[in-house]
Amino acid sequence: xxxxxxxxxxxxxxxxxxxxxxxxxxxxxxxxxxxxxxxxxxxxxxxxxxxxxxxxxxxxxxxxxxxxxxxxxxxxxxxxxxxxxxxxxxxxxxxxxxxxxxxxxxxxxxxxxxxxxxxxxxxxxxxxxxxxxxxxxxxxxxxxxxxxxxxxxxxxxxxxxxxxxxxxxxxxxxxxxxxxxxxxxxxxxxxxxxxxxxxxxxxxxxxxxxxxxxxxxxxxxxxxxxxxxxxxxxxxxxxxxxxxxxxxxxxxxxxxxxxxxxxxxxxxxxxxxxxxxxxxxxxxxxxxxxxx
Numbered sequence: 699x700x701x702x703x704x705x706x707x708x709x710x711x712x713x714x715x716x717x718x719x720x721x722x723x724x725x726x727x728x729x730x731x732x733x734x735x736x737x738x739x740x741x742x743x744x745x746x747x748x749x750x751x752x753x754x755x756x757x758x759x760x761x762x763x764x765x766x767x768x769x770x771x772x773x774x775x776x777x778x779x780x781x782x783x784x785x786x787x788x789x790x791x792x793x794x795x796x797x798x799x800x801x802x803x804x805x806x807x808x809x810x811x812x813x814x815x816x817x818x819x820x821x822x823x824x825x826x827x828x829x830x831x832x833x834x835x836x837x838x839x840x841x842x843x844x845x846x847x848x849x850x851x852x853x854x855x856x857x858x859x860x861x862x863x864x865x866x867x868x869x870x871x872x873x874x875x876x877x878x879x880x881x882x883x884x885x886x887x888x889x890x891x892x893x894x895x896x897x898x899x900x901x902x903x904x905x906x907x908x909x910x911x912x913x914x915x916x917x918x919x920x921x922x923x924x925x926x927x928x929x930x931x932x933x934x935x936x937x938x939x940x941x942x943x944x945x946x947x948x949x950x951x952x953x954x955x956x957x958x959x960x961x962x963x964x965x966x967x968x969x970x971x972x973x974x975x976x977x978x979x980x981x982x983x984x985x986x987x988x989x990x
Contacts, residue, residue, distance in 0.1 A: 712853045712884065743769035744779045751786060754892065754922045756795050762786050770807075777814075780807035781822035784829035785860065789893075791833060792967060793926055794956060805834045812843050820851035824860035831867040832969060840864045848877075855885035863897050869971045871904035892921035896928045903935055904974040911935040924955055930964060934981035945985040953987075960988045 743765045750762035763786055769779040787804035790796040811819075811826035824847040831840025844861035851857045858881035865874035878898045881888075888894065899914030915932035918925050929952035936945035953959060961983055970978050983989070 740769040740773035740776050740779065743772070744776070744782065747779075747782065749889075751782075751789070751890070754789075754925060756793070759786055759790050759793075759795065763790075777811045777819055777822045781811045781819075781825035781829075784808040784811070784833075785825035788829050788832045792969075794959070794963065794967070801833050804829050808834070809839075812839060818850065820847040820854060820857050823847035823850070824854075824857040824864075827864050828860040831864045837864075837868040841868055853884060855881040855888060856890075858884065859890070859894055859897065862901070863969075866897065866900055866904065867969050867971070869904070869974075871901040871974075874898075874901040875905070892918045892925055892928075895921070896925055896931070899928065899931050899935075900969065903931055903938075903978065904970060906938075908935045908938040912939065926952065926956055926959070929955065930982065933985040933987070934978050937981035937985050938977070942984070945981075949982070949985045949987050960990050962990050 747762040747765035747769070750758040750765075763783060766779050766783040766786070769776055770783070773779070784804040784807045787796055787800050790800060791804075808826040808829040811822050812830070823843045827840040827843030827847065829840075830836045830843065841864060844857075844864040847854075847857045848861055858877045862874040862877035862881065865871070865877060875898065878894055878901065882891070882894050882898075885891075895914050896918040899911045899918060902908070902910040902914060911931060912935045915928045915935060918928035919932065922928070929948060933945045933948035933952065936942075936948060961979060964982060964987065965979055968975060968978060
């Protein structure tokens with residue numbers, strides 16, 4: 699129908715952008731990989747760092763940060779590298795690998811992106827907003843950066859995904875679900891899909907939608923068995939559904955992955971706010987996670 703023509707235009711634009719963006723990013727990564735290591739500039743180092751975020755491992759995170767720090771040393775004004783570094787340290791923090799100096803470095807880089815030059819780079823803004831909301835607790839600055847990124851790139855799966863996490867940190871689980879589900883539609887075979895699904899599960903938990911949270915957690919764990927946030931979310935959601943035996947098994951599994959995990963460490967690292975935070979911690983306590 700002629701009346702639907704503008705909606706059709708939007709759907710076509712979304713589908714084209716969603717197909718092109720990840721493939722273009724991968725083509726640039728392959729170009730950088732083909733260069734001799736002695737000829738690498740700041741942008742090549744940045745591109746080489748990007749695939750390591752897909753693996754969700756400490757070794758991959760370490761290597762990505764090493765490459766990004768080299769890129770920033772070569773070009774101190776390289777906002778894309780600073781933002782990527784900040785985003786990767788958020789993941790490092792969530793997995794319990796970050797030191798205090800890592801967190802301080804991430805917050806500093808994120809602020810530099812938002813205040814001194816990242817205003818027209820949507821991916822950099824999305825990463826920076828993600829880091830500011832998570833590591834600095836600056837939800838206002840995080841949301842401002844995420845919303846600006848979405849205005850600049852409304853069909854970017856990465857912008858939508860990191861904006862969704864920023865919404866979770868700010869307590870807006872409905873807005874988070876909307877953005878993350880759209881990111882998943884735009885990039886259905888994204889290498890970071892386990893992160894997309896894990897974020898969706900966190901939003902569902904925040905909204906009291908525990909069956910959906912369990913489903914997301916199990917899917918994320920199948921894709922990435924060492925994804926700590928998904929194991930924690932699974933245990934807490936199972937408690938809220940009254941499935942205590944399964945919740946206890948989920949805690950035993952996560953303790954095999956992170957033997958030193960405690961309720962105190964979760965409280966220091968969780969992104970949930972308000973009543974959802976207390977529900978989450980109480981559920982993990984009932985599931986058998988050690989207090990300290």
